[in-house]
């Protein structure tokens with residue numbers, strides 16, 4: 235498929251976008267994606283730097299146990315494969331391996347912005363969010379179902395009703 | 407969601423060249439996988455917790471799960487810049503929190519856990535950025551955003567780490583557009599770490615002579631510097647636009663086109679989106695240089711509301727293309743020619 239912008243290079247980047255009031259896709263080559271400022275899409279960069287580093291890292295660590303992120307369980311190979319860290323903590327765990335990618339993307343690696351104001355709560359580690367109980371989920375879904383009925387979206391309301399029943403069965 | 411009025415109906419702050427400014431802060435919660443690694447019901451649960459916390463902080467906010475909206479409603483949100491096109495195209499586990507007039511929008515569960523966005527009329531990217539600050543601080547206190555002193559905010563895309571701040575301004579540049587001056591200017595724009603593209607749709611084609619200038623750098627630069635660079639580039643473009651416009655305004659062919667545009671808008675029974683945007687751009691140019699008399703804020707508002715999904719929203723249903731064209735022509739008459747329109751009814 236050819237790039238929609240220059241119509242000469244191959245389109246390697248496919249982005250979801252709103253076209254004429256509906257969701258559609260646009261197809262760009264890496265160069266056009268970069269010049270048009272689609273830079274917040276990671277794949278919009280000509281070379282995927284993770285992939286290159288991953289290949290060389292893999293050679294070295296072959297046979298040895300791979301390091302994993304303790305939050306999401308990702309290895310560096312997983313990051314290279316999915317072209318993205320699995321969670322924010324991956325950046326800390328694989329800092330030195332990710333660094334070349336960051337240099338390639340930004341040309342600079344130092345943060346110069348305003349840090350978050352953590353106030354007095356700084357000493358407390360972030361507590362993992364508690365998971366919702368089925369009863370809480372069901373209550374939220376019931377609210378959604380009521381709204382769906384109000385909108386006369388009975389198909390959606392039916393789906394929600396089935397989902398609530400399923401949650402209640404699990405509870406029993 | 408369906409407020410009585412939207413931020414773009416603010417008649418006070420209409421600027422000749424800068425239509426509006428947008429600032430966005432991209433954030434993720436520490437200790438949690440990115441949304442793409444969460445199951446749909448985990449995403450929904452997280453979105454509900456964030457929405458519940460925000461409603462305690464600011465009771466005037468409205469939250470909605472995006473899957474409850476019809477596709478045309480979602481598309482309309484993207485058309486009026488309340489959400490990004492990427493967010494509108496996401497299929498599950500996303501939720502949206504907005505202020506009454508949609509000048510503030512908080513996108514949950516797409517590529518990142520949280521994207522805070524604000525819009526301000528005219529050339530005010532710093533005001534838009536400031537508008538999101540209390541919500542950013544509140545969410546950080548409540549959920550603790552992932553941050554590293556060297557890398558900044560740890561967001562899903564490595565391109566968005568650092569400040570995680572994206573600011574842009576939508577400019578109306580009919581003269582530079584007509585003079586073909588923009589391709590030459592885009593390298594100057596790029597040298598300041600900015601990008602320029604069409605403001606509407608996929609950004610590849612330019613409609614209504616509307617351009618969106620955005621910052622690309624998020625590392626090695628502060629939020630204030632990035633916004634400052636953006637603002638100074640917009641002021642430069644505005645000066646160039648004004649100079650070019652002064653020489654173009656005397657062109658008799660352009661004057662003719664502006665008068666024709668005005669007549670077509672007054673009399674058309676059907677108007678496609680592209681035609682409406684082209685004609686609105688012409689009469690906006692004419693109004694600025696004393697060739698016709700239109701209220702700038704009415705034209706600004708139409709430049710957003712003539713888009714297809716927003717026309718659907720006027721009647722709350724998905725219309726056929728020709729039904730939309732008819733309704734669009736009516737809307738334009740009502741807003742630009744209220745006196746004649748009242749006589750016709």
Ligand SMILES: [Zn+2]
Nearest residue numbers: 237240263266
């Ligand atoms: Zn291309």
Ligand SMILES: [Zn+2]
Nearest residue numbers: 303306321324
């Ligand atoms: Zn991780």
